Amino acid sequence: MNRVIWVFDDVEPLKKAYTERLQSLKIIGRQGYDVVSLRADEFQREMGLLKERQQRIRKGKTWPDDFLKLDEVAIFIIDYDLLRSEGFLTGETVAYLTRCFSRCGLILGLNQYGKNSYDLTLRGHLESYADWNVGSDQFDNQGLWGDKFSQEAKAVEKDGIFRPWHWPNLPAYFESLQKRIDDVFKHSDQPICSVLGMEQIAALLPKRVGQFITGRTRSSPAKVTFTRFVTESGNGLKSRYKRATPEMIARIGAARVSKWLERLVLPSQEILIDAPHLVVRYPSLLKGHRTVRTWNLTTNMKPHGELPLDHEKIEKFRFKRDYWLSRPVWFWEKVSSSQGIKEVREPWTRESSPFVFCEDGSVFRDRKECKEFLADVDSADVRRYVLKSDRQVKYVPANRFLSS
Amino acid sequence: MNEDPANQFDLIFKTLEWLCRKTMAMMEDPGYLEIYREVFGIRKPAVPEKLLDLYEKSKSKLRVKGDGCNVYLPPLWKKSNIVPLLWIRCNFAKESPELRIYAEVYSRASGEIRGVGFRFETPESSADEMAEPNSNESPSSGANSSRHDYWHVQLTNDTVHNGPRWVPDHVPCMPVAAHCPVSLVLYFLRSFYEKETIAKIVTYANIPGICLQSLHTLGLM
Numbered sequence: 232m233n234r235v236i237w238v239f240d241d242v243e244p245l246k247k248a249y250t251e252r253l254q255s256l257k258i259i260g261r262q263g264y265d266v267v268s269l270r271a272d273e274f275q276r277e278m279g280l281l282k283e284r285q286q287r288i289r290k291g292k293t294w295p296d297d298f299l300k301l302d303e304v305a306i307f308i309i310d311y312d313l314l315r316s317e318g319f320l321t322g323e324t325v326a327y328l329t330r331c332f333s334r335c336g337l338i339l340g341l342n343q344y345g346k347n348s349y350d351l352t353l354r355g356h357l358e359s360y361a362d363w364n365v366g367s368d369q370f371d372n373q374g375l376w377g378d379k380f381s382q383e384a385k386a387v388e389k390d391g392i393f394r395p396w397h398w399p400n401l402p403a404y405f406e407s408l409q410k411r412i413d414d415v416f417k418h419s420d421q422p423i424c425s426v427l428g429m430e431q432i433a434a435l436l437p438k439r440v441g442q443f444i445t446g447r448t449r450s451s452p453a454k455v456t457f458t459r460f461v462t463e464s465g466n467g468l469k470s471r472y473k474r475a476t477p478e479m480i481a482r483i484g485a486a487r488v489s490k491w492l493e494r495l496v497l498p499s500q501e502i503l504i505d506a507p508h509l510v511v512r513y514p515s516l517l518k519g520h521r522t523v524r525t526w527n528l529t530t531n532m533k534p535h536g537e538l539p540l541d542h543e544k545i546e547k548f549r550f551k552r553d554y555w556l557s558r559p560v561w562f563w564e565k566v567s568s569s570q571g572i573k574e575v576r577e578p579w580t581r582e583s584s585p586f587v588f589c590e591d592g593s594v595f596r597d598r599k600e601c602k603e604f605l606a607d608v609d610s611a612d613v614r615r616y617v618l619k620s621d622r623q624v625k626y627v628p629a630n631r632f633l634s635s
Numbered sequence: 636m637n638e639d640p641a642n643q644f645d646l647i648f649k650t651l652e653w654l655c656r657k658t659m660a661m662m663e664d665p666g667y668l669e670i671y672r673e674v675f676g677i678r679k680p681a682v683p684e685k686l687l688d689l690y691e692k693s694k695s696k697l698r699v700k701g702d703g704c705n706v707y708l709p710p711l712w713k714k715s716n717i718v719p720l721l722w723i724r725c726n727f728a729k730e731s732p733e734l735r736i737y738a739e740v741y742s743r744a745s746g747e748i749r750g751v752g753f754r755f756e757t758p759e760s761s762a763d764e765m766a767e768p769n770s771n772e773s774p775s776s777g778a779n780s781s782r783h784d785y786w787h788v789q790l791t792n793d794t795v796h797n798g799p800r801w802v803p804d805h806v807p808c809m810p811v812a813a814h815c816p817v818s819l820v821l822y823f824l825r826s827f828y829e830k831e832t833i834a835k836i837v838t839y840a841n842i843p844g845i846c847l848q849s850l851h852t853l854g855l856m
Contacts, residue, residue, distance in 0.1 A: 438663050512838045567835060574844075578834040579851040581844030605687070611656040612839050613683075614649065634691055 234305035234405075239269040239325075240341070241315040245367075249308070249341075252371045259376055262402045264305065275317060277301050278325065284332040291474045294332070302334040305405055308370065309361070311343040326360040331468055331483055336405050338486075340364045349395060349591050349617070349624050351631040352607035355494020357443055357466070362486055363399070368623070374593070375401050393621040396507070396593045397498065399557030400532040407554040411485035414552065419457045419480050423488055426457070427552060432502060432564055437609035440502070443491050457484040492556055499610035503550060503560040506530070506538050507588045507595070513566075514584050515573040516541045526586050526595040535559035544571045589618040591626075603633045640727035643816045644697050647734070648690040649840035650820055651706050651723070655683045658707045667710050673748055674718040674741045677796045678705050681722075697727035702794070705739075708827060717742050719827055725816070733757050734816040736823050739795050752795035752802075755823045757816060759783040782806075786813040788823075812849035821846055830856050 238253065240246040250268040253259060259266060269277075280299045287295060301307065307329060311322035326338045340361025344350065347368035356364050365375070374394030418426045423444060424433040433441075433453035441452035446464025448455055461467030461480045467487055468475060475483075492503070500508045506529040510517045518539045519525045528539045535549060536542065538559065548565040550556065567575065574581045586595035590606075601616040604626075614633075617626065626632070659682065661667050681689075681704045693699045701722045708719040718741040725734040736755040741748055783789075788809050790802040813819040821842075825833050833856065837847065850856040 437660060511841070567838070568831070574838060575834060577844070578830075578837050579844045579847035579856050581837060581842070581847075583841045583843045609660070611653045611660070613656065614652075633687070 233263050233265045234336075235303060236264050236266045236306045236308065237269045237301075237304045238266060238308045239274055240310035241271065241274075241313045242310075243271075245310070249310075249367065249370070253308075256371055256373060256376060258373055259402075262377065264402070271316075273300070278316075278318070278320065278328065281328040281332045285328065288332070288475065288479070289470070293476055299333055301329060305336040306339060306401065307335050307337070308339045308341060310341045310367070322361070323359060327469070330360045330486055331479065334478075334482065336408055337362045337401065339370060339401075341367050341370060345625060345627070347624050349393075349626045351604045351617075351626055351628060353397070353498040353590065353615070354607055355397065355490065355498065357490060357495055360487075362404075362490060363401070365398075369393075372398075374398060377402060392592055392594075393624055394591075394593045396530070396588075396590050397494065399493070403532065404557045408485065410554040411489055412481045414555075415457045415484040415488075416477060416481035419477060419484065422454050422456055423460060423484075424453050424455075427488075427492075427555060428550065429502075429562075432562065435564065436496075436502065437499075439609050440495055440499070443495060444488075457481075457488070460484060460488070489555055497556065497560060498606065499608040500612055501563055501608075501610040503556075504563040504566065505558050505560050506535075506540060507593075509545075509561060509566070510540070511584045511588055513572055513574045514582055516544060521585070523586055523595055523597075526584075530588075530593045530595070532558050544569065587616040590615050591617040591624070592620055594618065604631045605633065607631070638815065640697055640732050641694070643732065644694060644725070644727045646817045646840055646842050646846075647723075647725075647820055648686070648694075650817075650824075650836055650842070651721075652683055652686055652690075653836055653839050654708055654721075654824075655681060655686050655706050657709045659683065661709050664713075666713055670716050670741075670743060671707065671710070671718055673743075674720070675707075677741075677748060678720060678739065679703070680707050680720075681705050697725075697732075699723060699725050701725075708824075711827060721823070727816070731758070731760065732816050733759075734819055736820065737791065737794065738823065741796070747797060749797045750795040751798055752791040752793060753788055754791045754793075754804075755788045755811060755819055756783070756786070757813075757819060758785050758787075783808050786811045786819060786822075812853045812855065814849050815846060817842060817846045818849050822850060825850055825855055 238246060238250045240249060246268055250266055253266045277300060280297050284294050309322045309325050313320045313322060322340055322343060326340055329335050329338055338361045340359055343359060343364050344356060346366040348366060372394060375398050377400055414426065424430045430453060436452050443466055444452045444455050444460055446466045448459055448463045458480050461483045462475050467483045497503050510529050517525060518541055525539055545561055545566055548561045550560045550562065553559060570576045587598045587601050588595055589601055596618060602619055603614055603616055606613045606615045662671060685704060689699060689701060689704050701724060705720045705722050711717055719738065721736055721738050723736050734757045738753040739750050741750045788811050789804060791804050792798040792802045811822050813822045821833060847856050
């Protein structure tokens with residue numbers, strides 16, 4: 232049976248257009264997804280049931296045996312402005328209710344942060360309960376829906392493409408969701424950092440990074456369990472719920488902690504580091520000819536073993552619970568201390584990388600073709616690059632660009 | 636190595652930026668705060684944005700008079716009571732790029748914050764133009780500059796708070812292991828930090844390894 236992608240906007244013509252645009256993407260059908268437009272009356276019914284579930288949980292009860300269709304949905308795409316819906320809902324409220332009180336897979340929030348923008352801060356809107364936030368001009372970008380945007384084609388393409396590096400391969404990210412949920416379910420009363428294998432670096436987390444996990448709890452990031460995160464931090468369930476069900480804890484914990492890893496921990500490239508940023512720092516880890524094509528092979532979302540890297544030197548530093556992130560990553564602190572890496576052992580022989588990595592196109596390019604900007608991440612490595620190949624995309628805040 | 640002055644200029648600012656951000660991030664930890672906070676009150680710290688502003692304004696001319704743009708170095712270790720900072724003057728538009736790194740090192744001694752200053756410099760020629768901030772003697776005077784026509788470091792008390800009343804600011808003029816402005820910055824940093832830290836800075840700023848050759852030759856890397 233095909234999996235379902237639901238699309239909802241309270242403006243009918245827009246909803247129809249969004250649905251059709253997504254249906255026209257062959258890659259979605261090939262991966263076994265049906266794109267369905269959610270009717271307004273169905274939407275109201277689903278919201279009503281979600282609120283009922285919320286109230287029951289507040290009273291310490293469990294979910295009723297209702298039939299919530301959202302429970303069967305793989306990916307729910309919801310617009311932010313829902314001015315015509317009953318109850319003054321916003322897409323964010325819907326995302327919160329869906330995340331916390333349903334079994335829906337992934338939530339894609341539309342237009343909360345612009346219809347076609349690129350956020351130069353690289354900070355990932357953790358306040359939003361949508362798993363990913365994109366604009367309505369971007370959500371049918373093929374690069375978001377599969378790994379079919381050919382790296383080879385990218386390498387030779389003159390004009391480049393817009394495909395932000397922080398985007399996941401959405402279907403693959405959905406496929407791995409159940410593993411994340413199972414992980415939390417089995418380890419709900421263990422510290423998050425221990426479960427993720429990050430206990431040794433928990434103390435090194437910058438305040439802004441650690442405080443998402445601790446939230447309102449009076450604990451250190453190293454000690455917060457999934458249960459406490461979901462029920463007490465304020466970044467899982469918003470109010471204090473003492474009786475969240477184990478399933479809720481697993482689902483909310485999996486979604487929110489994964490977003491934390493993807494959008495707050497990883498972008499700094501200081502705690503975890505992904506392949507393209509790693510080869511910029513240590514070009515010797517790149518295997519094969521050092522053409523831009525080889526560099527670009529590090530930017531696909533394939534499993535770590537398929538990346539052109541010298542795996543022997545870094546395998547023991549790899550983040551082993553790899554289903555928690557949409558791409559292979561390594562522990563930077565350990566990599567940067569490894570004497571097996573030439574640049575660490577003999578820094579005086581270091582060759583600087585000939586290309587820079589473009590965060591908005593997921594490609595390496597000559598620096599002269601790119602624009603430098605300052606990301607607002609918790610790292611000393613804040614100077615990053617964009618290609619700006621698509622002139623329709625609005626890069627914000629514009630004052631983060633360095634003058635050329 | 637890319638000897639392009641603009642590239643050298645860029646790499647130096649990236650290095651300073653790294654130092655500045657690292658220090659500010661470490662200041663989140665209350666364990667580091669006290670003595671740094673005291674010195675911050677005396678020598679106002681540059682925040683990364685100020686440093687970037689200076690970079691943006693100067694990169695077309697490749698010339699910087701960074702007085703007042705005090706870049707604090709990260710604590711040497713957690714309980715260290717030494718507070719190092721630097722500011723720079725440079726002119727990379729000249730045929731032989733000039734760089735002066737003014738290093739000030741503070742600590743608490745006899746109940747008050749006291750400092751000592753050093754100046755790490757590119758070779759001086761008789762045509763050097765950069766005047767010292769408060770010096771009575773001009774280093775550009777022929778006899779002196781001919782003595783300083785190599786990469787060197789010397790004492791200074793030009794802008795140091797509560798430093799010695801007098802220091803011999805032209806001798807000794809100690810040779811340093813540098814061969815380009817970036818390598819002078821790395822040499823300066825190596826005099827404070829272990830080689831592993833220098834390797835990390837080189838990585839972050841994407842500095843070619845050849846800038847470390849002088850340090851490596853002396854067994855310092």
